[in-house]
Amino acid sequence: MKNKQIIFLLLILFLICTGLACQKSAENSNMATNQAKTNNKRDETPAIEITAEALAKEWLANPAETDNKYKGKILSVTGEVYTAQKIGDQFFVDVLGEMFDAKTRGAKITCVSGGKDDDAPVVVRAREINEKMIRENPGAKMPPPPKVTIKGTYSRSAPPNDPAMAFIDLTPCTVLMF
16 A cells, blocks of 8 residues: 555656646747747848948048938848958958058958857858968968948947058848858
8 A cells, every 4th residue: 555655655756746847848949939020020120232342432531421320220231241250259340342542542341240149150150260271271262252241330430540441330130151
Protein backbone atom coordinates (compact mmCIF):
# COMPACT_ATOMS: atom_id res chain seq x y z
CA MET A 1 0.00 0.00 0.00
CA LYS A 2 2.81 2.38 0.90
CA ASN A 3 4.48 1.74 -2.49
CA LYS A 4 1.24 2.63 -4.30
CA GLN A 5 1.01 5.90 -2.36
CA ILE A 6 4.62 6.76 -3.23
CA ILE A 7 4.05 5.94 -6.89
CA PHE A 8 0.82 7.97 -6.86
CA LEU A 9 2.61 10.97 -5.25
CA LEU A 10 5.47 10.69 -7.73
CA LEU A 11 2.98 10.59 -10.58
CA ILE A 12 1.20 13.71 -9.24
CA LEU A 13 4.56 15.46 -8.76
CA PHE A 14 5.58 14.49 -12.30
CA LEU A 15 2.33 15.88 -13.74
CA ILE A 16 2.73 19.15 -11.79
CA CYS A 17 6.34 19.56 -12.97
CA THR A 18 5.38 18.77 -16.56
CA GLY A 19 2.56 21.32 -16.37
CA LEU A 20 4.89 23.98 -14.99
CA ALA A 21 7.48 23.21 -17.67
CA CYS A 22 4.85 23.51 -20.40
CA GLN A 23 3.62 26.79 -18.92
CA LYS A 24 7.19 28.17 -18.81
CA SER A 25 7.80 26.98 -22.37
CA ALA A 26 4.60 28.73 -23.51
CA GLU A 27 5.69 31.93 -21.73
CA ASN A 28 9.09 31.77 -23.42
CA SER A 29 7.44 31.13 -26.77
CA ASN A 30 5.12 34.12 -26.27
CA MET A 31 8.09 36.32 -25.29
CA ALA A 32 9.99 35.21 -28.42
CA THR A 33 6.93 35.85 -30.58
CA ASN A 34 6.45 39.31 -29.07
CA GLN A 35 10.16 40.10 -29.59
CA ALA A 36 9.93 38.95 -33.22
CA LYS A 37 6.86 41.15 -33.71
CA THR A 38 8.76 44.09 -32.19
CA ASN A 39 11.73 43.44 -34.49
CA ASN A 40 9.42 43.14 -37.49
CA LYS A 41 7.72 46.42 -36.59
CA ARG A 42 11.13 48.07 -36.45
CA ASP A 43 12.05 46.58 -39.82
CA GLU A 44 8.70 47.57 -41.33
CA THR A 45 9.00 51.18 -40.21
CA PRO A 46 8.65 53.36 -43.31
CA ALA A 47 11.97 54.75 -44.43
CA ILE A 48 13.16 57.26 -46.98
CA GLU A 49 14.95 55.19 -49.63
CA ILE A 50 18.08 56.71 -51.13
CA THR A 51 21.37 55.52 -52.58
CA ALA A 52 24.56 56.18 -50.68
CA GLU A 53 25.88 58.11 -53.66
CA ALA A 54 22.84 60.42 -53.83
CA LEU A 55 22.90 61.08 -50.06
CA ALA A 56 26.63 61.82 -50.11
CA LYS A 57 26.35 64.19 -53.08
CA GLU A 58 23.46 66.01 -51.43
CA TRP A 59 25.41 66.34 -48.18
CA LEU A 60 28.64 67.43 -49.88
CA ALA A 61 26.73 70.13 -51.76
CA ASN A 62 25.07 71.50 -48.60
CA PRO A 63 25.74 69.75 -45.26
CA ALA A 64 23.52 72.02 -43.12
CA GLU A 65 20.51 71.72 -45.43
CA THR A 66 20.91 67.94 -45.70
CA ASP A 67 21.20 67.61 -41.90
CA ASN A 68 18.00 69.65 -41.43
CA LYS A 69 16.18 67.63 -44.08
CA TYR A 70 17.02 64.16 -42.70
CA LYS A 71 17.97 64.51 -39.02
CA GLY A 72 15.87 62.17 -36.86
CA LYS A 73 14.30 60.48 -39.90
CA ILE A 74 14.69 56.81 -40.81
CA LEU A 75 16.64 56.25 -44.00
CA SER A 76 17.23 53.13 -46.03
CA VAL A 77 20.58 53.69 -47.77
CA THR A 78 21.92 51.26 -50.38
CA GLY A 79 25.52 51.14 -51.55
CA GLU A 80 28.82 49.26 -51.60
CA VAL A 81 30.68 48.41 -48.40
CA TYR A 82 33.67 50.71 -47.90
CA THR A 83 34.91 49.32 -44.58
CA ALA A 84 33.57 46.79 -42.09
CA GLN A 85 35.00 45.85 -38.71
CA LYS A 86 34.08 44.55 -35.30
CA ILE A 87 35.18 46.47 -32.23
CA GLY A 88 34.13 44.95 -28.92
CA ASP A 89 30.55 43.75 -29.35
CA GLN A 90 29.66 46.29 -32.04
CA PHE A 91 29.91 46.08 -35.81
CA PHE A 92 30.93 49.15 -37.79
CA VAL A 93 29.91 49.12 -41.44
CA ASP A 94 30.65 52.06 -43.74
CA VAL A 95 29.00 52.39 -47.13
CA LEU A 96 30.78 54.49 -49.71
CA GLY A 97 28.79 57.45 -50.89
CA GLU A 98 31.31 59.49 -52.81
CA MET A 99 34.97 58.59 -53.23
CA PHE A 100 37.53 61.28 -52.63
CA ASP A 101 40.54 62.15 -54.74
CA ALA A 102 43.17 64.87 -54.74
CA LYS A 103 40.62 67.50 -55.86
CA THR A 104 37.34 66.49 -54.23
CA ARG A 105 36.12 65.50 -50.83
CA GLY A 106 34.29 62.20 -50.30
CA ALA A 107 31.61 60.98 -47.90
CA LYS A 108 30.64 57.67 -46.36
CA ILE A 109 27.53 56.52 -44.50
CA THR A 110 28.32 54.89 -41.14
CA CYS A 111 26.29 52.27 -39.28
CA VAL A 112 27.06 50.95 -35.80
CA SER A 113 25.16 47.73 -35.19
CA GLY A 114 24.89 45.18 -32.41
CA GLY A 115 24.78 42.53 -35.15
CA LYS A 116 22.02 40.49 -33.52
CA ASP A 117 19.19 41.08 -36.00
CA ASP A 118 21.07 41.82 -39.19
CA ASP A 119 23.86 40.85 -41.57
CA ALA A 120 26.61 43.03 -40.05
CA PRO A 121 28.61 40.02 -38.75
CA VAL A 122 28.54 38.44 -42.24
CA VAL A 123 29.69 41.68 -43.90
CA VAL A 124 32.54 42.08 -41.40
CA ARG A 125 33.63 38.45 -41.79
CA ALA A 126 33.58 38.68 -45.60
CA ARG A 127 35.72 41.82 -45.43
CA GLU A 128 38.22 40.11 -43.11
CA ILE A 129 38.49 37.09 -45.43
CA ASN A 130 39.04 39.31 -48.48
CA GLU A 131 41.71 41.37 -46.73
CA LYS A 132 43.50 38.21 -45.53
CA MET A 133 43.44 36.81 -49.07
CA ILE A 134 45.04 40.01 -50.42
CA ARG A 135 47.72 39.99 -47.69
CA GLU A 136 48.61 36.37 -48.41
CA ASN A 137 48.44 36.77 -52.22
CA PRO A 138 49.64 40.29 -53.07
CA GLY A 139 48.94 39.76 -56.78
CA ALA A 140 45.34 38.70 -56.19
CA LYS A 141 42.55 41.03 -57.18
CA MET A 142 40.19 42.11 -54.42
CA PRO A 143 36.65 40.90 -55.13
CA PRO A 144 34.06 43.64 -55.61
CA PRO A 145 32.62 44.95 -52.35
CA PRO A 146 29.22 43.58 -51.38
CA LYS A 147 26.16 45.77 -51.73
CA VAL A 148 24.20 46.38 -48.56
CA THR A 149 21.28 48.41 -47.35
CA ILE A 150 21.66 50.26 -44.08
CA LYS A 151 18.41 51.19 -42.40
CA GLY A 152 18.69 53.58 -39.50
CA THR A 153 18.04 56.98 -38.04
CA TYR A 154 20.00 59.90 -39.49
CA SER A 155 21.59 61.10 -36.27
CA ARG A 156 24.49 63.32 -37.25
CA SER A 157 27.12 64.14 -39.81
CA ALA A 158 30.61 65.51 -39.46
CA PRO A 159 33.82 65.99 -41.30
CA PRO A 160 36.32 63.48 -39.97
CA ASN A 161 39.86 64.09 -38.79
CA ASP A 162 40.86 63.25 -42.35
CA PRO A 163 39.59 66.23 -44.38
CA ALA A 164 39.16 64.01 -47.45
CA MET A 165 36.26 61.88 -46.14
CA ALA A 166 33.20 63.06 -44.22
CA PHE A 167 30.67 60.72 -42.61
CA ILE A 168 26.92 60.54 -42.13
CA ASP A 169 25.84 58.50 -39.11
CA LEU A 170 22.74 56.27 -39.22
CA THR A 171 22.58 54.86 -35.70
CA PRO A 172 20.82 52.79 -34.43
CA CYS A 173 20.68 50.77 -37.61
CA THR A 174 20.44 47.38 -39.24
CA VAL A 175 22.54 46.03 -42.11
CA LEU A 176 20.97 43.88 -44.82
CA MET A 177 23.10 42.17 -47.43
CA PHE A 178 21.77 41.24 -50.85
